[in-house]
Amino acid sequence: MVEVVVGALMREGRVLLAHRRTDKHVRPGLWDLPGGVVESGESELDALGRELREELGVEVSPDAVGHLARVVAGPDDDPVSISAWLVEEWEGTPANLAPEEHDLLGWFDVEELPPSPHIVVRAPLVDAMRRGRAHLAPPRDHGWVSEHVGDATPESVWDYPRPPVVVPSAEHVVIELDGEVVVDTRCALRVLETSHPPVYYLPVDAVRPGLLRPVAGTTWCEFKGVASYFDVASPTGRVIERAAWHYPDPTPGFEALAGHVAFYPAPMDRCSVDGETVVAQPGDFYGGWITSRVTGPFKGAPGTAGW
Secondary structure: OEEEEEEEEEEOOEEEEEEEOOOOOOOOOOEEOOEEEOOOOOOHHHHHHHHHHHHHOOEOOHHHEEEEEEEEEOOOOOOEEEEEEEEOOOEOOOOOOOOOOEEEEEEEOHHHOOOOOOOOOHHHHHHHHHHOOOOOOOOOOOOOOOOOOOOOOOEEHHHOOOOOEEEEEOOOEEEEEOOEEEEEEOOEEEEEOOOOOOEEEEEHHHEOOOOEEEEEEEEEEOOOEEEEEEEEEOOOOOEEEEEEEEOOOOOOOOHHHOOEEEEOOOOOOEEEEOOEEOEEOOOOOOOOEEOOOEEOOOEOEOOOOOO
16 A cells, blocks of 8 residues: 655644645645655655655654544555644745645635545644644554544534544543443544544443443444444343444554444443533434534434435
8 A cells, every 4th residue: 555644734723735736647636735655664754854845845853743644545446545744843934846746835724724625634634723732642553643632622524534534532431321330431532534423432441341242243344344243231231232343453544443442322321521421323323422522414314325
């Protein structure tokens, strides 16, 4: 799989985007983050520094960047792994030194960002811009995307990408069943996908022992791979069939989901995020968690199957 690295240069709440020439084979005529292919033997940070130097004429210190997003894009027979980095400090004035790739550079605030399909990593970029800062995380090689910090500015699920992205969250997630707390964690992963409220994947070691009972049968996700299911055995012995699922061997780009489990919120007594009771995503198949942090409309209700 081809690996691409891109950089989000941010200053005073604005991000620098480059407009792809209309005669380019890949993503012609679209605004996106500058960057390019990681060459053989290069680390992501080495490639990021080289690409920003060649395309923009700026020098970036590895100490001044933080990992923003990793997504897999493109057709199934020719996928591309795209790793995005947040850059808040650099030397030099950005200029278009690669006119054969881009015909224009522009600074955008969050309200000015062009809609999808512009900007492959649009959702995590919007998240970082709205929060005004991002936790600068070290390089990760197992598929997660960005660290959550800051306030609870509402997100539109129509700003989420497809394929989805995996986003770590420090929100306080609690699940209660039969009057007892059975999950309590601040180490959740949120999967964000166009039209869906976030699905929360929780560390298996945060789940009360004995709660999960593996059952036969699997489903397949075109992005994350094969999902296996659990019955949930309540503290009083009540069994809720196929109320949780996981990806024991997720596909490349979603490796962070290994060792995590997701719960359908509706069969639980209460699922909460930072003290707010979750509303279940409409329908009986998807497992998204709706809070005041996200806005719809949401896929799952009758008539939305094609969304």
